[in-house]
Amino acid sequence: MCGETIRGIPKLIRVEGAELQVCSRCGKFGTEVQQPRRTDVQRPATGRAAPGARAPAVTAPAQRKRDMFDYMEGEIVEDYADRVRRSRMEKGLSQKDLALQLMVRELLIKKIEKGELIPEEEVRKKLEKVLGIKLVDMVADDAEKKTQAKITQTLGDLTIIRKARK
Numbered sequence: 001m002c003g004e005t006i007r008g009i010p011k012l013i014r015v016e017g018a019e020l021q022v023c024s025r026c027g028k029f030g031t032e033v034q035q036p037r038r039t040d041v042q043r044p045a046t047g048r049a050a051p052g053a054r055a056p057a058v059t060a061p062a063q064r065k066r067d068m069f070d071y072m073e074g075e076i077v078e079d080y081a082d083r084v085r086r087s088r089m090e091k092g093l094s095q096k097d098l099a100l101q102l103m104v105r106e107l108l109i110k111k112i113e114k115g116e117l118i119p120e121e122e123v124r125k126k127l128e129k130v131l132g133i134k135l136v137d138m139v140a141d142d143a144e145k146k147t148q149a150k151i152t153q154t155l156g157d158l159t160i161i162r163k164a165r166k
Protein backbone atom coordinates (compact mmCIF):
# COMPACT_ATOMS: atom_id res chain seq x y z
CA MET A 1 0.00 0.00 0.00
CA CYS A 2 2.81 2.42 0.84
CA GLY A 3 4.85 1.42 -2.22
CA GLU A 4 7.97 0.33 -0.38
CA THR A 5 9.58 -3.08 -0.87
CA ILE A 6 8.30 -5.53 1.72
CA ARG A 7 11.10 -6.60 4.04
CA GLY A 8 10.59 -9.70 6.13
CA ILE A 9 7.37 -11.67 6.22
CA PRO A 10 4.46 -9.90 4.49
CA LYS A 11 1.14 -9.63 6.30
CA LEU A 12 -2.06 -10.75 4.62
CA ILE A 13 -4.84 -8.25 5.35
CA ARG A 14 -8.39 -7.65 4.14
CA VAL A 15 -9.39 -4.10 3.14
CA GLU A 16 -12.94 -3.58 1.83
CA GLY A 17 -13.17 -7.25 0.88
CA ALA A 18 -9.85 -7.39 -1.01
CA GLU A 19 -6.97 -9.45 0.39
CA LEU A 20 -3.55 -7.79 0.12
CA GLN A 21 -0.03 -8.74 1.14
CA VAL A 22 1.51 -5.67 2.79
CA CYS A 23 4.41 -4.63 4.99
CA SER A 24 4.08 -4.60 8.76
CA ARG A 25 3.45 -0.82 8.81
CA CYS A 26 0.55 -1.03 6.35
CA GLY A 27 -0.98 -3.97 8.22
CA LYS A 28 -2.85 -1.60 10.53
CA PHE A 29 -5.05 -0.33 7.66
CA GLY A 30 -7.07 -3.54 7.40
CA THR A 31 -8.03 -6.73 9.16
CA GLU A 32 -5.36 -9.40 9.37
CA VAL A 33 -6.33 -12.64 7.66
CA GLN A 34 -5.08 -15.95 8.99
CA GLN A 35 -2.52 -17.35 6.55
CA PRO A 36 -2.57 -21.03 5.55
CA ARG A 37 -0.36 -23.25 7.65
CA ARG A 38 3.00 -24.37 6.37
CA THR A 39 3.14 -28.06 5.55
CA ASP A 40 6.83 -28.29 4.64
CA VAL A 41 7.92 -29.57 8.09
CA GLN A 42 8.40 -33.34 7.69
CA ARG A 43 7.69 -35.69 10.55
CA PRO A 44 9.11 -39.20 10.73
CA ALA A 45 6.74 -42.16 10.70
CA THR A 46 7.27 -42.65 14.45
CA GLY A 47 4.94 -39.75 15.18
CA ARG A 48 7.62 -37.67 16.88
CA ALA A 49 8.98 -34.43 15.48
CA ALA A 50 12.19 -34.53 13.47
CA PRO A 51 15.30 -33.29 15.28
CA GLY A 52 15.43 -29.52 15.22
CA ALA A 53 11.82 -29.17 14.01
CA ARG A 54 9.10 -27.83 16.22
CA ALA A 55 5.86 -29.71 16.58
CA PRO A 56 3.00 -27.65 15.12
CA ALA A 57 0.95 -25.95 17.78
CA VAL A 58 -2.70 -26.91 17.87
CA THR A 59 -4.75 -23.80 18.35
CA ALA A 60 -8.37 -22.92 17.88
CA PRO A 61 -9.03 -20.94 14.69
CA ALA A 62 -8.76 -17.26 15.47
CA GLN A 63 -11.79 -15.12 14.81
CA ARG A 64 -10.98 -12.39 12.36
CA LYS A 65 -11.36 -8.87 13.63
CA ARG A 66 -13.91 -6.81 11.78
CA ASP A 67 -12.91 -3.61 10.06
CA MET A 68 -15.11 -0.53 9.81
CA PHE A 69 -16.52 -1.58 6.43
CA ASP A 70 -18.07 -4.73 7.94
CA TYR A 71 -20.17 -2.61 10.30
CA MET A 72 -21.53 -0.22 7.68
CA GLU A 73 -25.18 -0.61 6.75
CA GLY A 74 -24.76 0.63 3.18
CA GLU A 75 -22.23 2.43 1.04
CA ILE A 76 -21.11 5.95 1.88
CA VAL A 77 -22.01 8.48 -0.80
CA GLU A 78 -19.20 9.77 -3.01
CA ASP A 79 -19.88 13.44 -2.25
CA TYR A 80 -19.97 13.02 1.54
CA ALA A 81 -17.34 15.74 2.04
CA ASP A 82 -19.36 18.31 0.09
CA ARG A 83 -22.58 17.37 1.87
CA VAL A 84 -20.99 17.81 5.30
CA ARG A 85 -19.35 21.14 4.39
CA ARG A 86 -22.47 22.55 2.70
CA SER A 87 -24.79 21.54 5.54
CA ARG A 88 -22.42 22.89 8.21
CA MET A 89 -22.19 26.24 6.45
CA GLU A 90 -25.98 26.42 5.97
CA LYS A 91 -26.41 25.95 9.71
CA GLY A 92 -23.86 28.73 10.33
CA LEU A 93 -21.43 26.50 12.21
CA SER A 94 -17.67 26.70 12.09
CA GLN A 95 -15.62 23.51 11.98
CA LYS A 96 -14.70 24.07 15.60
CA ASP A 97 -18.37 24.51 16.64
CA LEU A 98 -19.36 21.32 14.84
CA ALA A 99 -16.49 19.42 16.45
CA LEU A 100 -17.60 20.61 19.89
CA GLN A 101 -21.19 19.51 19.24
CA LEU A 102 -20.07 16.08 18.07
CA MET A 103 -17.44 15.83 20.81
CA VAL A 104 -14.68 15.03 18.30
CA ARG A 105 -11.48 16.81 17.31
CA GLU A 106 -11.61 19.71 14.89
CA LEU A 107 -8.93 18.01 12.77
CA LEU A 108 -11.33 15.10 12.19
CA ILE A 109 -13.97 17.47 10.78
CA LYS A 110 -11.37 19.15 8.55
CA LYS A 111 -10.21 15.80 7.13
CA ILE A 112 -13.78 14.62 6.54
CA GLU A 113 -14.64 17.86 4.71
CA LYS A 114 -11.51 17.56 2.53
CA GLY A 115 -12.46 13.98 1.66
CA GLU A 116 -9.24 12.64 3.19
CA LEU A 117 -11.07 10.54 5.77
CA ILE A 118 -14.25 8.47 5.63
CA PRO A 119 -16.13 8.97 8.89
CA GLU A 120 -16.52 5.93 11.10
CA GLU A 121 -20.04 4.67 11.82
CA GLU A 122 -20.39 6.49 15.15
CA VAL A 123 -19.17 9.84 13.78
CA ARG A 124 -21.24 9.40 10.60
CA LYS A 125 -24.42 8.92 12.64
CA LYS A 126 -23.65 12.01 14.74
CA LEU A 127 -23.02 14.07 11.60
CA GLU A 128 -26.29 12.90 10.06
CA LYS A 129 -28.22 13.76 13.22
CA VAL A 130 -26.68 17.17 13.88
CA LEU A 131 -26.60 18.34 10.25
CA GLY A 132 -29.81 16.63 9.11
CA ILE A 133 -28.22 14.88 6.11
CA LYS A 134 -27.82 11.33 4.80
CA LEU A 135 -24.30 10.05 4.11
CA VAL A 136 -25.11 6.41 3.31
CA ASP A 137 -26.91 4.92 0.32
CA MET A 138 -28.55 1.59 1.00
CA VAL A 139 -27.44 -1.07 -1.45
CA ALA A 140 -30.29 -3.23 -2.72
CA ASP A 141 -29.67 -6.93 -3.20
CA ASP A 142 -29.51 -8.28 -6.74
CA ALA A 143 -32.82 -10.08 -6.19
CA GLU A 144 -34.47 -6.80 -5.12
CA LYS A 145 -33.06 -5.00 -8.14
CA LYS A 146 -34.48 -7.62 -10.49
CA THR A 147 -37.98 -7.42 -9.01
CA GLN A 148 -37.96 -3.61 -9.07
CA ALA A 149 -36.91 -3.38 -12.72
CA LYS A 150 -39.64 -2.62 -15.22
CA ILE A 151 -39.88 -4.79 -18.30
CA THR A 152 -40.19 -2.66 -21.40
CA GLN A 153 -40.36 -3.77 -24.97
CA THR A 154 -37.72 -2.78 -27.46
CA LEU A 155 -38.11 -2.31 -31.22
CA GLY A 156 -36.62 -5.74 -31.71
CA ASP A 157 -39.32 -7.26 -29.51
CA LEU A 158 -42.02 -5.54 -31.55
CA THR A 159 -40.71 -6.86 -34.86
CA ILE A 160 -40.67 -10.40 -33.48
CA ILE A 161 -44.28 -10.03 -32.33
CA ARG A 162 -45.42 -8.72 -35.74
CA LYS A 163 -43.65 -11.54 -37.57
CA ALA A 164 -45.35 -14.09 -35.32
CA ARG A 165 -48.82 -12.68 -36.14
CA LYS A 166 -48.37 -13.01 -39.95
